[in-house]
Amino acid sequence: MLITTRNFLARSAAAFSLVAMPVPAFAATRLRFADVTTADAPRSVALVEIFAKEIGANYEFQPYFNSTLFKQGTELVAVQRGNLEMAMLPPSDFAKQAPEFDILGAAYVVRDAAHLNAIFGSDIGEEFRQIAGEKLRVEILAPAYYGARHVNLKGDRKIMKPEDLAGVKLRMPGGESWQFLGKSIGANPIAMDYAETYTSLQTGAIDAQDNPLPNNKLMKFHEVTNQIVLTGHNIGFGLLLMGSKVFDALSPEAQQSMRDAAKKGFAWSTSEYLKQEAELVGFFQEQGLVVYEPDVASFRAYAQAQYLQSPLSASWPRGMLERINAL
Structure with missing residues (x-):
């Protein structure tokens, strides 16, 4: 086979480029997250700006919000099947x-927010982490407060x-746990879709609704x-979780870094939520509503x-x- 000068130079350049191309020292671990x-x-x-940066370049954090990757309620099974690495889920x-x-x-x-952190910073939190690992095959990294x-x-x-609250028709989400929550504070719970609540308050079909202040x-x-x-x-909160298979593959140092990064991020977001709640009390008062605290000990x-x-x-x-x- 005749090798021309042009062919030789082209082949040499190609070979050199293969040698000279930088080869990544590692492949970043993909962490798909759904909420x-x-x-x-x-x-x-907090997750995008703090957690993702704190865990470093070894991990590629890929967030999917607004249930764009998995429908609400399906995330846990997705993690267990290995179709998702991380999620934020309520205790329910x-x-x-x-x-x-x-x-x-x-x-x-x-x-409240402080009590939530105290629970998961104690042996009680460790017991829940153990239950999650044994029964669900997931690791709880940290709790995230998002409103009362x-x-x-x-x-x-x-x-x-x-x-x-006796006789007060209180809109609550459907389901036994939600309905009992309304009953447990003395009201008459009415199952109703969230989208119907405004009109139902307007017409008198219900007397009350419950939500965090930002939702109001x-x-x-x-x-x-x-x-x-x-x-x-x-107290509304979620638990940031990671599949046990992914978490257990990390070194003890990397596992601790994951926990620390989550805690740092959620410390910031908690302060933001609390700030919003405090500001909204003033907003609602300016709108003419009476805002006050009842005998919480009696309710509890x-x-x-x-x-x-x-x-x-x-x-x-x-x-x-x-x-x-007792905490």
Whole structure:
């Protein structure tokens, strides 16, 4: 075969380019993450701007918000099957396969953002991590606070204790746990779609609804109600999780870095949520609503007694409520 000068130079250049091309020293571990919330929510910003940067170049964090990768409620199974590496889920999603988690969504069990961090910074949190690992094959990295639910209602009836909510038609999401949550604070819960709530308050089909303050503003519920009672009866939070197979493949140092990065990110987002909540109290007052705090201790005692007398507490680990209350 005749090799021309042009062919020789072309082949030489190609060979040289193969040798000279930089070869990556490693392939970054892909971490696909799914959540139902928007990309601009504080907890989302914390993951993208803090967590992803803290874990370093060894990991390629790929976030999918607004349920664009998996539908709400399917994320846990996706992680277990290896189709997703990370997700942010409420305790109710964990409870579908590990009923012990039900206690974390009950009224007045988690008291506020600080109490949430205390729970997962204690041996109680370690027990829940162990349950998640053994039953669900996932690792809980850190909790992420995103708001306290309060009662928002029509009329001038002052609500200071659970008995004052007797007969009040309170919109709650469907499902036994949500309906019991409404009952546990003394109200008459009505199952209703979120999108129907504004009109139902307007027409008098319901008397009240409960949501975190940012949701109240977003949905303009202040236009059709008179007061907000700062019951704080339920703390909204998610648990950042990673599939056990992925987590267990990391070195102990890398595992700790993951936990530390998550805690750092959520410390920032928690402060943002708390700042929003404080500012919104002033906003609603400017809109003419009466905003006040009831006898929270009375509500807590009533609610916990309701749960302990119901079948919903059957799955709670023995003595867990007393241990959480003592923190």
